[in-house]
Structures are given as structure tokens and as C-alpha cells.
Amino acid sequence: MLKRFAAIASGPLLLAVLVVLLVWPLICLVSGSLHEGNSGGAWTLDNYTAIFQTRSSRVALFHSIWISLGVAAAAVVICLGPAWLFVRHDFPGKRIARAVLTLPMSFSGILIGFLCVIMLGRIGVVPRLMEWLTGTDYFSGTAYQLGGILIAYFYFEIPRATLSLESALRKLDPRLELAACSLGAGAWQRFTLVVLPQLWPALLATFALTFCVSLGSFGVVLIVAKRFSLLPLEVFEQIIAFNRYPLAAAMSVVLLAIALCASLTARWATHRLTHVR
Amino acid sequence: MKIRNSLIALFLTCAALTPARAQEKVVVQYDCIPNYANWGGVTAQYLKETGVRVPPDMKGSSATMAALEQEKTNPQADAAYYSAAIGYQAAGKGLHAPYKPKGWDAIPAELRDPDGLWWTVHSAHVAIIVNTAALKGKPVPTSFADLLKPEYKGLIAYDDPTIHGTSFTFVYGINQVLGGGADMNKGFDYLKALDANIVNYPRENSYNDVLRGEIPIWINADGNGLKMKWTDKAPVDVIIPAEGTVAAPLVMALVKGAPHGDEAKKYLDWCLGESAQKTMAESFFRPIMNVNLGELAAKFPPASAYRKAVAPPLNEMAANADAVKARWVKEVKGNR
């Protein structure tokens, strides 16, 4: 009897855990973002209008979106290469290469920021090397500029994009290519006319995934983005410098909303991928 | 019953690993940056003398105030350390408990709260700290006006004044140093012009970045630069600007509802004692107590260097702090 009860109750129990861990905090977040003061006060939409009226947070939001878009696009295009190699080709050291490539997966963002500064800071390894080779310290301080942010974000996305694309490529049906081949299609034609059309939902899904991760990435920018504001940093500063929880909560809700939109797109794309075939 | 056994093992691991740390004595001080005013050395000394651990904390003055406000109903910190104006402001918000540590009477009346809500532990002045090696042959700036020269583009930094108190003192005081009026326009005009040369407004203390040369010019407390010069033997010059400078007293306070209140009181007493004051002086922050510094004394700049220093009244600074920070965000930092 008790066992039967437990079997029935396990679903609601899991739901309860999730409500405590996730749903209730999210409700508090949204409700907090709609209030005036840190501990309640009148209901208001001011926090949301403030995001778009304040220049710095508006710019940060804009930066966050387009940098994440750019990095996601770059990651999808560039990581398609290694993913293709891992699925379709054999070469010595493949396992090791794959292991190395997935290394940054569990690096905290801050670690990647630090690596970026070490390599591309004002007196980083790369400028030092350049100075030694050419006499001019090229790339000095790149870490703190837009280039540094893009590189650090890209570093962060390499394993995610590669693994995601790899699993999509594995699902491709080589018989279709075989058919195209027998019809006289060259390698490039096969890629653009046969592989890509099958792949594009997966590309989109990977794009959305990397976009979400970049959007929420906070550790990287905490170290690297010095003159460049991004929305997670604005959230952080509102809290540590000004103790403005409602505004920070509103910014967080905006971040959540964008991430949710992107991941819903991803879901839709994966759905398509599985149903087109 | 293999599975039941492994479940029991899991629970046991769980119990064994529960991070209960009641046995260790600690005092939590917000704004305890190891490389600022030698807090790393001070806390190490305290651990050695008493066995009580004071963990490092990276918050600046304003961040400390913000955190204490957030935790008002559930305080996590025992002691706080600030630039004086922010400490004054935090006391006004009711975040501190009154306490008069040992040695209270020796502190000049204008550098302590009459009720013991805050008191000065040491003081410094705003200076231009220059890593001459990182300048690569460019002349060392000698005044605030020099810093506006285009040749220093991308070489200068001062910490984010909405987070760090020393920078706030600079941002607030520069107006008076340059002879500006109550509207602060002259100061902000300067800061806006300076923005063109700023590499960044670090959210964290930049001591090591300056030492390495990652940041060649840093506007911060003179003591930190002097420590780089004398203790770390770095190619660093500490420039008291020709126009004058701003005095930066630094205060401590007991947090209201401190979870380790008794330990905190002992610690705060100790911070005004001779060994603590001397350790702080190793970072060339002038101790508030009259201690014999020995040969260290000669390494401090002579008093004449600070002839033109200004000291804006703390009550005014505290009252205008939020407005000045907001204006800085809007006109200087947000203007990119």
C-alpha cells in the first residue's frame, strides 16, 4: 500500500522539489522586478522602463545580444570543421584531439577570462612574443577590447558547439549522399545540396544553445570586459554597488526572456530535425 | 541488499561531509582586500597572534555598504572597513552598532563618530601611481593636468568609484583640488576629459595589475604605490599631483547584529593596537595611533608634500555620495 502510494507520489514529489528550487525563486524574481523597493512597495513597471531609458543598460543589453549572436554564429561555422572531422574522418590522435577540444567545457568563465588576459593582456604572452619576433607588441591589450571578449566567448563555446554539431552530424544518413554521389554530385555539391539542408535545424539548435550560454556568461566578462558593458555585468553592478534589487531583477527577467526565446527556437528546430526525416 | 548498503553509504558520506565549521573561530570583515592597506599582512598577523581567521573579502566600500543593507535582516559580517565618507553614510543608514574600541580617546574627534558608530584606523592621500617601466619611455606625469595628454591614452585607470571608496574620494575631491564650486562641474569636466585616456574602471582592486604593468598609471591611495615601490621593489613612482590632493581617511565599524560580535570587538580593539597599526604602516597608510614606526618612517613622503591636500567634510561627502556616484555613472562611465 505504502509502495503504491510512493509510486504515485513520486511525480508530485519531483514537482515539489522543482517548485522549491526553481519555480518559487523565479516567481519571486518576477514579482521583485515589478516592485519599487527592495522589500516590496507598490507595484510598478518602472524597473523595466528604466532599463530602456538608461543609456548604459540599454547599450549593455544591445551589446549582450549582438555579441552573443556573433559568437554563436562564428562558433557554429568554425566548429563544424572539427565536428565533421570527428564524425567522418579518421586520423591519428583523434581521441586526444577530441578530449582537448572538450576541455573548456567545465572551465569556469573566470578561468577563461584569466587565460585571455594572460595571452592577450597588455603584457600578455602573445604581445611579448610579437615584440620579440617583430619588434612591435601587436595584440597588446586586445584582451580588454572587443576582440578579447569575442575570443574569450568563442573559447567558451568551442566544446559546446562542437559536441552539439557532432551529434547532429552522426545522425545524418550517408545513404542520401551516396545517392547524390551516384548522380554525379561533387563533394562541394553534396555538402551544400544534401548535407546542409538536412543539417540546418541542427545548426540553428546549436546556434541557439551557444547564444544562450554566451548571453548568460558572466565570469568571462567579469574579468575581460573592462570598457565594455554587458547585461550580466550591469545586473552584478546594480547589486554590489547600488543594492538595487528590483532593477537587477528586471534585468535578469529580460535576460531570462531572451534566453527562453532562443531555447524555444532551439526546441522547435530540433523538433523539425526529428520530424523532417 | 547491495543497493540498500550503497544508499546507507551515501547517507554516511553526506553526514560526514556536511560543512559544519563551528569549531573554527572567525571574524568576517567586509572590504578586506589583501593588497589594500596590507590587509593580507594584517589578517595573517592576527591569525598568528590569536588563531582567529579573518577571511579575505573583495568588496570595496560602497559594495560593503550595499551588502550590509541587503543583509540587514540577516547580517553575515562582523566588521566593516570603508573610506570615511562611505562609512559615515553607512552609519547614517543604521547599519552599524556603536562600539568604542580600546584607544578610542587617542583618535582626533573629527575622525571618529561621537557615538562610536565608526572610527578612523589609518589614513592616506590620493596619488598618481606610475609603473615607469610600463610607460616605455613616456614622461612620468606630475599633475592631474598631465593625465589629460593624449600620449597617455589607454594607460590610466582608477577603480570604479561606485564600488571603491578611495576612488569615490578622488572623484569627489578632484573638484575642490581644481578649485571648483559647489556644483561640482569643474571636477566632472575633468573626469569626462580624463575618460578619453582611461583603459578601464576596475571593479576589483588593481594592485597586481599595476605592479605587473598591465595598468601603467593608477589613481589610488599613495600607500599602495609606496608599498609597490619599497616592499615589492617595483619600478613605481608615487606622484602627489602638483595641483594638490585629497585626504582619504579610512574607518572601521562594528556591524549591527554581527554574528560573531564578541570576537569582532576583540579584533577591532586589536586593529588599533601597536602590532596591527605597525603592520598597516608597512603598506604606508599612516596609522591613526601614535606608534613608533622606526625606519619605516623615513620612507613616507614628507608632510610638506601634502601641503595642498584638501579634506572635504565627511558629512557633506556622505550626504552627496549617492548623487555624485549617480552623476559619475551617467556622465563619465555611461557616456561611451
Next chain:
Amino acid sequence: MMTPATIEAAELTLERAGESIPPRVRARRRSTAKLLLLALLAVILLVVISPVIVVVLGSFLNTSFLGLSSEQWVGDGTDANALITFQWFSYVLKLYQPQLLFSFQLAVLSVVVCILIGVPAGYLIARGSFPGRRWLEELLLLPLALPGIAISIALIQAYAVIRGRWYFVLFGHLIYTLPFMARCVAGTLRSFDCAALERAAQSLGAGPWQRFFFVVLPSLRHAITLGALLVFAVSFGEFNVSFLLMTPLTATFPSALYATYTFNSFQVSSAATVVFLAVILPVLALIQWLGGDELSKVEQGA
């Protein structure tokens, strides 16, 4: 159903079929394309691995050419000009030992809780047949797509009362680690006909709990191991959520890393990073070794 064997066979035919094009042209095209891709891979590998090498070297070599260091309060009398030194490690371990220990405890506790909650959760979302199962799954996997800082602010808003308790940080870790375990378990359950096994057990008179413990769990051993390793790695490296949740007494090792990056010298930062890597790399290697191809299914966030 595509098995690796059929793919291999098809590819083999593909290559043979290509022979209708002049073989030399084909071979050249194929190899240049492959070479280009290999070159790209080499560049990416270089980008990934070179900073790690620099950091590892920097942690015990004298790298004063990258700038001075300021750890004068180490004061253990080691010769500052020696080429190789291990003093930074002892310094890091001395200074950040509480954080290292706490992070380790958090990671192990996350693993334990994830096994207790995440495994049944994975079973439920893969095999359960109650209304709203799909929604429950969406909800469980949702945090993977959400920005960590937003989650941490939500937690602070909801549970300010327990701020400063160690389990507050654990809460944040669980939100991000549960989906990994659940996904691992659910993925494995979906990959074979678990239902048939259970039916067989049921026909022999096993109740739901017996079926779960004696039929399902043993076949999940691999998935749970992989999930536990992932959970450990994720929890140990977690920064985005825990950074705002913790107080100085409940600071995690990644926050100590951040501390060293901002106020310690390059050498100390490197040493701290190497300590971090020393914990995380064996786990990652084990994941690769055990997981390999499954990893791509499990690790992707969305």
C-alpha cells in the same frame, strides 16, 4: 534505425562509388578538404591548449618577464631567483584551503543529492506516464538555458533568510546539476527497451519498487556513473550562480580563483588554476573515457 555498422557500410560504398570520377582528381579533392579541416582543427587546438600550457608553466617557473609579483607576505625564504619553485602551490593551498575543501564538499554533496533525486527524476521523465510529464521534463531541464546570475538573484529574492548558510550555495548548485543527472539517466533509459525488461520482471511478480531497484537501476550503472562525474565537474567549477550566493565563510574554490586573479600575482593565480585543473582534469578524462560519444547528447545545454 542507423547503427554504426550500416553507416560504415554506406560510407564504404560511398567511397567506392566515387571512383566513377577520375580517381586522382577525387583523391586530391578529398585530401585537400581534409587537410584544410585538419589545419583548422590544429589552429583551434592551439588556441585551446596554449594558454593552459602557459599557466601550467607559470605556476612553477620563474616568470618574472611577465611582471613582478607581490606576495611578500609569503615570506618563506625561498630564493626568488630560482628557476623552478613550488612555493606558489603551498601558498595557494595554505591561503585557500577552506575554499578548496568547501567546493569539494559541495561537489560531493551535489553528486549525492543528484543520485537521490536526479536518478528517480530521470526515470520519471523517461518512463513515467502521468499527465504533465512533458512539462515536468521541460521544467527540469530549463535551468541549462538560463543565465546563472539571474538564477542567483531569484534565489536571493526567495530565500534571503538562509543567506550565509552553506546549503544556500548547494541550492544554487543543485539547480544546475540535477538536469545533467536526469538527462544522463533519461537518455540511457530511452536508448533501450526498458519497458520490455520491466514487463518481464512484472510478469515474474515484481512490484514497481522491486522493478526500479533490481531491474532498472542495475542497467543504469553506467549512466549514473557518468552523470555523477558530470555533476561533480559542473559543481566544482560553478561560479556564475554561487558568486552572488556566498559570503566570505561560504566561498567556493572558483571564487578563490577569481580572488587570485584580481589580487594575487600571475604566479599565484597560475598555481591556483593548476590546483583547480588537477581536480577537474582527471574527472574530465574519466568522463571522456566512459562517456565518449554519449557526451554530445548529454552535455549540450538547450
